[in-house]
Amino acid sequence: MSGFFLPNQTEAIKAHYDEYGYVVIKDVIPIGKITGFFDVYETFKTAKNYYFLSQDTNQIEKLEVNSQDFIEHSILNPIDLVFQNSFNQAALDIISNPAISQLLNTLSNRQKHIIWQTMFFDKSTGTVPHQDHYYLDSNPPGNLIACWFALEDIHSDAGAFFVVPKSQKGQLITRNSRIRDFSDHEEYVEKIQTVIKEQNYIPQPMLLEKGSVLFWHPFLIHGAFPNMNSNHSRKSLTAHFLPEGYGRLDKKLPAQIASKNPDILVWKKTIVERLKASIRHWRFQAVYNFRNKQKPVKMEMRSSKY
Template identity: 45%
Template sequence: MSLNKLPINEKNAIKEYYDSYGYVIVENLLNHSRIQALLDAYEIIKHSKSFVFFSQDTHLPTKPKLTQEGFMENSILNPASLKLWKQFSQSVEECLVDENITEVLKVLSESSSYVMMQNMFFDKSTGTVEHQDHYYLDSEPPGKMVAAWYSLEDIHEDAGCFFVLPGSHKGRVIERKSASNFSDHDTFVKQINNLINEGNYEYRSFPLKKGDVLFWHPYTIHGAYNNRDPRFSRKSLTAHYYPSDLAPLYAGKVPTHRKTSNSNITILGSQKECYISNAMHYVRYVANYIRGRGPDYDMRRNSYTT
């Protein structure tokens, strides 16, 4: 099935498609030179023996683990905040605050400025379980956050494609029982599977081209398939944005922001907090190694396969 992609100048069509299906693809949105700068910086850090990052799929600090083909197994949570690795973090940030991104966000949420809540980097697909973003993060009031997946290369169908379930944003939304922890995560995954069965939703996968960006609603059920051919990577970014006149859901206090090169986008967390968090990855990495501690919760599909 061919993918329905829209150019950035078709703003009405972009909004209508997003409202109807809970997602939309804008083609060739991200500048290829910015993508290349990011990939060049990534090639340096993934081979560094001193690089420690927080993994999005296991929620543990870890070092790079490369496949035989040279792809990193784990995804990186908040790579734009890894200030101890400035060239990489800055190149990630430049992609995520590109002016074209702002133009699409304005269409989808009808706001002029945004806060980036979270971002992630993927090399090899980690195979993400079906979920709604609202369970983890959202705006306050809910439903105004917009997420984006940036294709940093031509994605092969066997690479572990990102997928969404069109129209699922109009169905029931699963709430987190506790704002402070994810102790009910296994139950949440089961509830999402029940929603899929009840709604009889179709799965739509996205072997996008380099520079394409997919946007989706926080209630839309989505995830990623496992890699089916180790020869293919799935280099990509994700980010989550909410209008700056709103607050983040589940926030216990007023969050700090830091400026970016785009005056219409700030990022959660001050520069100082980024350095402290980056340093703590190393402390926790050593402590977890000594204690043999596993993940608090797991996003990998294989962990939920019965």
């Protein structure tokens, strides 16, 4: 049950994904693409007074590096950052690599896939165990495919991503669509923890090598361990893909356009939407500076906060 394969082992890849809910493919992303990403990353992280939405806190955060020179917070949707076109494109070049669309086709039997949500992690923030279905999924459910891209060799003390094999076949915790803003998130996290204890699930760390990609099912329980050594980064990208032909659960489906890879689609943004995004960005600083830091977050993803 190693779960690690090469890209050409298509039958074994599909069989392992169906059985265990995840699969790891080695040597998927060209090292040159990763090097190109880090070239723009080094410039990006020096940006002064830049603000973004973070995945780990689900709040606006300021771009800051810690004493190890790592960006402190994870970044939500790095392919859509305002005024950061080089960084956006470098991330998209990795996520939309042709090898990714070929592997997605192996898993879904669909030719085209739409990028729904992306993330960038410089360091591990220690993510609570969860099933993606609670946050986002296809309609009908269970057809979304998520990917985690290792941009460096992952050290065991770096807060490794983990999966719970075969948990996609177990209990599914759903979200009440009538509850807005994920205000029941703490209750959801407690339910997942209860399932893990009752089923004696054992999280399996994913110590991927640079250029490898982990694919997983939206019902699979997964997360990330806390960082045990602050000198270790865990540079990685995450993307969620919706196979073309499916809707989004409880959401409308926006128009799509192709990236450089015609089989990987992105949401189409109108000029008005881009203008609104720019205006929101200028407001981020004010929101960050004046928000009540003691106000509880409705969807805290850092495991250390529970």
